[in-house]
Amino acid sequence: MVVYAGQGDARRSMALLWRSGEPGEVRPGPKPGLSVDVIVDAAIAVADREGMAALSMRKVGERLGRTGMALYTYVPSKGELVDLMYDRALAELPAGYDLSDGWRPAVASWAEHTLAFYLRHPWVLQVSQARPVLGPNEFAMLESVVAILRTTGLGPRRLRGVVALLFDFVRGAAKTVSESRLAPSETGVSDEEWWQARSFLLEEVAPGFADRFPMVTWIESDDDGPGAGEPYLEHRVSETFSVGLAVLLDGIEAAVRAG
Amino acid sequence: MVVYAGQGDARRSMALLWRSGEPGEVRPGPKPGLSVDVIVDAAIAVADREGMAALSMRKVGERLGRTGMALYTYVPSKGELVDLMYDRALAELPAGYDLSDGWRPAVASWAEHTLAFYLRHPWVLQVSQARPVLGPNEFAMLESVVAILRTTGLGPRRLRGVVALLFDFVRGAAKTVSESRLAPSETGVSDEEWWQARSFLLEEVAPGFADRFPMVTWIESDDDGPGAGEPYLEHRVSETFSVGLAVLLDGIEAAVRAG
DNA sequence: CTGATAGCCTTTATGCCGTAAAGAATTGTC
DNA sequence: GACAATTCTTTACGGCATAAAGGCTATCAG
Numbered sequence: 001m002v003v004y005a006g007q008g009d010a011r012r013s014m015a016l017l018w019r020s021g022e023p024g025e026v027r028p029g030p031k032p033g034l035s036v037d038v039i040v041d042a043a044i045a046v047a048d049r050e051g052m053a054a055l056s057m058r059k060v061g062e063r064l065g066r067t068g069m070a071l072y073t074y075v076p077s078k079g080e081l082v083d084l085m086y087d088r089a090l091a092e093l094p095a096g097y098d099l100s101d102g103w104r105p106a107v108a109s110w111a112e113h114t115l116a117f118y119l120r121h122p123w124v125l126q127v128s129q130a131r132p133v134l135g136p137n138e139f140a141m142l143e144s145v146v147a148i149l150r151t152t153g154l155g156p157r158r159l160r161g162v163v164a165l166l167f168d169f170v171r172g173a174a175k176t177v178s179e180s181r182l183a184p185s186e187t188g189v190s191d192e193e194w195w196q197a198r199s200f201l202l203e204e205v206a207p208g209f210a211d212r213f214p215m216v217t218w219i220e221s222d223d224d225g226p227g228a229g230e231p232y233l234e235h236r237v238s239e240t241f242s243v244g245l246a247v248l249l250d251g252i253e254a255a256v257r258a259g
Numbered sequence: 260m261v262v263y264a265g266q267g268d269a270r271r272s273m274a275l276l277w278r279s280g281e282p283g284e285v286r287p288g289p290k291p292g293l294s295v296d297v298i299v300d301a302a303i304a305v306a307d308r309e310g311m312a313a314l315s316m317r318k319v320g321e322r323l324g325r326t327g328m329a330l331y332t333y334v335p336s337k338g339e340l341v342d343l344m345y346d347r348a349l350a351e352l353p354a355g356y357d358l359s360d361g362w363r364p365a366v367a368s369w370a371e372h373t374l375a376f377y378l379r380h381p382w383v384l385q386v387s388q389a390r391p392v393l394g395p396n397e398f399a400m401l402e403s404v405v406a407i408l409r410t411t412g413l414g415p416r417r418l419r420g421v422v423a424l425l426f427d428f429v430r431g432a433a434k435t436v437s438e439s440r441l442a443p444s445e446t447g448v449s450d451e452e453w454w455q456a457r458s459f460l461l462e463e464v465a466p467g468f469a470d471r472f473p474m475v476t477w478i479e480s481d482d483d484g485p486g487a488g489e490p491y492l493e494h495r496v497s498e499t500f501s502v503g504l505a506v507l508l509d510g511i512e513a514a515v516r517a518g
Numbered sequence: 519c520t521g522a523t524a525g526c527c528t529t530t531a532t533g534c535c536g537t538a539a540a541g542a543a544t545t546g547t548c
Numbered sequence: 549g550a551c552a553a554t555t556c557t558t559t560a561c562g563g564c565a566t567a568a569a570g571g572c573t574a575t576c577a578g
Contacts, residue, residue, distance in 0.1 A: 010456055011463075018464045028575035029525030056564065069566080070527050078565065130438035130492065131446075134457055136465070139472045146474035156478050160495070161502025163478070168431025168503075169424060176423075179389035187390075197269055198393055204270075205277045206395070213398045215405035219415050219422070233389065236419070243420025244427075251510025287546035288554025315535065328537075329556050337536065 013080045017087055017135040034064060036074050040084045044121070047085065051182050052123035055082075082127060087135030089121045095140060097148055104249055106148045107166070111245055114170045122178030125171055152256045162252055169248060173241045180233045191233060272339045276346055276394040293323060295333050299343045303380070306344065310441050311382035316340075345386045346394030352376055354399060356407055363508055365407045366425070370504055373429045381437030384430055411515045421511055428507060432500045439492045450492060 014020075016036060042063045047055045057078055058068035075081045094113055097106040118125060132138060145166065149159050184190045189197075202209065210217045273279075275295060301322045306314045316337055317327035334340045353372060356365040377384060391397060404425065408418050443449045448456075461468065469476045 011460055014457075014460045014464045020464050026575075027525070028523060028573085030527085030573045032526070034526090057566085058564080066526095067528060068564095069529085072566075073526055128438045128442070129435050131442050131453060134461060139475050142478075143472050143474045146478050150474060150477070156480050157498060158502055159478055161499045162506060164431065164435075164496075164499045165428060165503040165506060168427045171431065172423065172427025176388050179387045183387070183390050194390060198273075201270055201273045202393060205273045205279050213402050215402045215409060216398050218409070219401075219405050219418055221415055239416060240420045240423045243417055244424040247421060247424060247507070247510035247514050249510070250513035251506035251508070254509035254513060255506050285546075286554070287544090287552060289544040289556080291555070293555090316537080317535080325555095326557060327535095328558085331537075332555060 009076060012076060013083060014134070016075070016080065016084060017133065032073075034066065034070070034074060036084065038064065039071055039074055039081065040088050043081055044085050044089060047123040048121060051186070052126045053186075055123070057081075083133045083135065086124060086127045086133050087137045089117075089124055090135070090137035090141050092120075093117055093137075093141050094144065096144055099148065099151060103148050103151050104253075107145075107249060107252070108245060110145055110148060111166065111170050115174055115241065118171065118174030119178060122174065122182065125175050125178065149252075152252065153259075154255060158255060162255070165248065165251075169244055173237055173244070177234055177237050195232060268335065271335060272342060273393070275334075275339065275343060276392065291332075293325065293329070293333060295343065297323065298330055298333055298340065299347050302340055303344050303348060306382040307380060310445070311385045312445075314341075314382070341386060342392045342394065345383060345392050346396045348376075348380045348383055349394070349396035349400050351379075352396075352400050353403065355403055358407065358410060362407050362410050363512075366404075366508060366511070367504060369404055369407060370425065370429050374433055374500065377430065377433030378437060381433065381441065384434050384437065408511075411511065412518075413514060417514060421514070424507065424510075428503055432496055432503070436493055436496050454491060 039060065043055060043060045046059055046063065050059075056068065057071055060081075061068040061070055064070075071081070075084070097109050099106050127133065142163075145163055146159065149162060152159075154162065180191060183194075187194075206212070298319065302314060302319045305318055305322065315327065316330055319340075320327040320329050323329075330340070334343070356368050358365050386392065401422075404422055405418065408421060411418075413421065439450060442453075446453075465471070
């Protein structure tokens with residue numbers, strides 16, 4: 001499920017994001033029992049625990065002792081709610097990184113913080129990047145990476161490429177891990193069971209696999225296996241993550257040297 | 260929407276993927292009016308045109324002059340159908356790349372082919388990577404990249420990291436473009452309209468933006484704008500893609516030199 | 519104190535979705 | 549001709565977002 005920015009009244013949704021709502025004029029009618037904030041918190045809790053696919057208006061309402069429809073008093077639609085969740089979650093990220101040892105360790109630290117963030121809130125990965133939410137914390141996050149990378153001396157064009165690359169890298173790693181964590185509860189089959197059953201079936205259905213796919217067979221060969229009890233895929237991803245990060249940093253360094 | 264591999268009868272779905280179905284024993288009952296192949300083709304056509312979110316059993320059935328339920332005669336569930344779509348689409352990719360000028364241009368060519376493929380079939384990006392489909396064409400695709408990269412002399416551990424990095428990069432770029440292409444038809448608002456309205460509202464709601472987010476403001480400054488008529492975001496992405504690819508190739512080269 | 523009015527929230531209804539269950543129609547074997 | 553297997557349709561269930569209507573509540577103007 002890809003979620004696009006709410007397409008309702010754009011002015012209203014921007015106002016919600018930037019908290020530029022009118023202050024508390026006294027108005028007739030019952031006191032509000034909820035607020036945008038508690039709704040967003042409840043929605044984040046649901047999405048953290050059960051994933052974006054399981055996030056529904058009814059479920060969020062229920063968690064707050066209301067019907068799903070009650071939320072529409074505070075939020076124009078589910079799309080806007082997701083935007084608000086997204087920008088609120090992003091607030092967890094650090095506003096700046098230590099540059100005293102140069103940009104290299106700072107980028108590494110950024111990547112690790114950001115990966116951890118995505119793993120805490122995997123649903124964030126499903127929010128479309130094509131139509132950015134344009135909330136304050138989205139800009140703050142961007143600000144913090146660019147602040148690091150600008151010290152490399154690269155120009156805006158190059159830097160946009162590097163930033164995109166960094167995000168794609170971290171998001172890709174996070175996506176693999178988070179999907180594999182969600183899969184057991186969604187499918188009722190643990191990772192170990194699944195892989196074992198599948199690789200058995202693969203031999204059955206594709207005899208001569210090693211001859212037909214020699215490169216795949218070779219690259220899957222293990223130099224060192226997962227530690228005791230560590231899930232297979234997560235071990236692979238963390239290996240992959242550190243290798244990829246090193247390659248990336250070297251690539252940036254090459255760009256910097258080239259000017 | 261993230262789609263997991265079908266969790267029905269694993270043996271049946273592997274048999275479907277690898278075409279190891281029993282041949283045509285003569286059997287009682289009406290002749291099948293459809294086949295797995297025509298269903299998969301129809302489903303791909305729907306997904307290409309309207310996106311994964313719009314893919315439904317009813318819609319595929321309708322396109323074939325049947326009800327949605329009729330498909331369940333051929334395919335155990337929607338999940339397996341998506342697996343089949345995925346592996347079938349992957350068959351479009353080249354089986355090998357020209358290595359006569361070394362791995363660098365071959366990787367570049369791979370990246371461009373793969374990007375174009377994802378843009379032809381954007382829904383492919385929504386198929387979960389955590390529980391691979393394990394069909395023949397998925398392995399063939401992997402085989403073709405590894406065949407290129409193995410000529411660098413890097414070991415399996417390093418190479419897995421590089422492969423993941425390459426995929427994350429291409430998929431990230433493809434995702435941004437494809438979402439921005441889909442957004443107008445899903446939201447009824449064109450990219451130009453959307454960006455214009457949003458940036459106007461942003462100034463209204465976030466005065467002093469340039470002071471608050473100086474790095475963001477700087478990095479968004481254009482060295483050169485989009486060509487005439489070229490969509491804003493697509494221009495940015497293609498710029499970003501070539502910069503990112505260069506950085507990546509340099510990073511790989513550094514890893515190769517380091518041994 | 520008395521409407522009027524605005525805002526909160528629920529109920530109901532519409533049209534989607536995947537798919538389970540039941541049954542009609544068709545085609546083969548004995 | 550009886551039986552069984554197979555294709556496909558109809559109907560039904562529980563889920564989804566959300567439109568529409570109405571009940572209840574708190575503040576206003578008179």
